[in-house]
Amino acid sequence: MKKRVTIHDIARIAGVSSATVSRVLSKSSYPVSSELRQKIEQLAEEYDYIPNMVGKQLKTHTNTTIGVIVPTISNPFYSSVVLGIEEVARRNNYHVFLCNSLQNPKQEDEYLEKLFENQVKGVIISSISFNRKLMARLIKLGLKVIAIDQPIDLPDILQIKFDYRKGGYMATKYLADQGHRRIAYVTAPMDRPSRQSIFEGYRDALLESGIAVEDGLVKVSEPTEGDETRGEFENGKLLTRQLLELSELPTAIFACNDMTAFGVISELSAHGVKIPEHISVIGFDNIDFSQMIAPPLTTINQPSYEMGKLAYSMLMELMKGGQAEMDIVLQPKLVERSTVAAIK
Amino acid sequence: MKKRVTIHDIARIAGVSSATVSRVLSKSSYPVSSELRQKIEQLAEEYDYIPNMVGKQLKTHTNTTIGVIVPTISNPFYSSVVLGIEEVARRNNYHVFLCNSLQNPKQEDEYLEKLFENQVKGVIISSISFNRKLMARLIKLGLKVIAIDQPIDLPDILQIKFDYRKGGYMATKYLADQGHRRIAYVTAPMDRPSRQSIFEGYRDALLESGIAVEDGLVKVSEPTEGDETRGEFENGKLLTRQLLELSELPTAIFACNDMTAFGVISELSAHGVKIPEHISVIGFDNIDFSQMIAPPLTTINQPSYEMGKLAYSMLMELMKGGQAEMDIVLQPKLVERSTVAAIK
């Protein structure tokens, strides 16, 4: 582990002051004779000089890193969001510090604090159960925060929301319009606001279509530990099994997200139920995989990649001190594919 | 943007020197009277003191960050690797700096250099086409590197390999043992060593089973731009379409990875071909999704999560100056599910 070459080493070798070297190598507009400039550049090259950003950061209080905290990138929805953020960040010479909270509130706090200690000035977070006190404290200390997907009701946090309720409404209404009357709703635990909203949309649509909400058709899973993505799939299977025990089967199943819908489809197939001939299925999220299964899943689109890009832009705006005082609500869109059939 | 509280502020308020504050707050074993200790801790709490790691890092030349460069986390294989790395890193109070190279060599170089500038001491990388010169230079300067998945033939780089050839062999042999004689191989461009190896395994198995390698049954796609994950799915579809035009159809299709296999299945289904009754399909990777589709995919397991955990451990070993002079080769395993049927 040899000592790295510093600006002082180059200065010494070139017989100039480190100030001059800094001026050349940091490409400042400060005038330096082209003679010295060339000499220094050559020496830097020759001696494999690579600047130490830590020194620079300490002095200038600037950095080009933002933090991103999501439940888990094993969920394609979030990995798509992260990719969107990174794409724009890269173009602006920014870096992403990625953190998977794994639905663990303590983990979330730890990451948040670590990021702050490392002088990160801005964070994009999809927070399940945030720590009000910590968050408020960091914000008071100057941290800029964009909340995506899951709302955080604290001042000075910008939100990128998604109209889950309308999404739930659209999916359900679509099924009703296709003639379905017995529409089941299969969902992960409703501890998150987003899931609560989807359910409300479901209810709205049923009511509007003159269909009573039947408790037996609404299946809610227990909270699970560990890998959320895998858990949702399993939950879809489990709840579908319960549904299949009903004396009168539903003709359509609405799942709270695509992953759960995959579970539903998997279980139905295993029981020989044809989709969509016997039972229709609709999902939520429109992750990439939803078009890769057979038959391709009809679902509600949530623009994850765009959400990521937007979040980055808003964060930059905030960090530049801009008055980005507006929350944004993204709109759902129905993506018709092949898992929903009309009822004659 | 108020100025943050520093160790000196606390020292001034407490009427002690910053040295003492540092000793208390960094929990060093240096003795400080419990009286002062308590006072300082209380003050730190009261004034919301949060240490500045940049200062610490500059002085101590230590940090707790490692870099991870993968093609893209939208590929579940890599997101699983990353999750594995992060899991162990977290337990050791380390952080992950994530970079998606998006199969772009220039991007890869930029990230590598940025990481080094930020004083990252260790990197785990799955490199498509690495820059020999840059990599060698950084290693000479003390960077520790673990290559996963894709080999890098440079000294001082530790490798975690996977026996792709054996995997390709196992998949093909399995099909042959089930009575298949017309076994197609569908693959992304063979520019990566890994893919080349799988093909060799395919060939080995055919030869061993007394089956001639038929050019018409080996379909190789063109290199694609952009989102690799999505591209592989589309390639699977495209190549399958070509296969279906053959006068004599294959009875089994072996895809170079699960994503491609999904494309194969999707296209077959669209043409009304039943899986596995008409045509058997086998994948490669065993990503989580492979068990979530209907019917669940028979495939070759590549232990991505473990690979991540292992990579982290080896990197730490290297960084501690340990003599982890051994490359590791992970072994494939056949995962039997429902997309392969025996031929009578």
Place this chain on the structure above:
DNA sequence: TTTATGATAGTAATCGATTGCAGTAACAAT
């Protein structure tokens, strides 16, 4: 009583880079 010892606390240098301020030399303007 004197000296050795240990517990505490402070001084000041240091990490690598930036930058305000000052100094110098050359040349132009008066």
Place this chain on the structure above:
DNA sequence: ATTGTTACTGCAATCGATTACTATCATAAA
């Protein structure tokens, strides 16, 4: 000849923390 201006270049402080070294004082050992 004097002053002003421009173009460089260097000095030294600074960012926030750590730490080797020194200083002080109380207590124990001789």
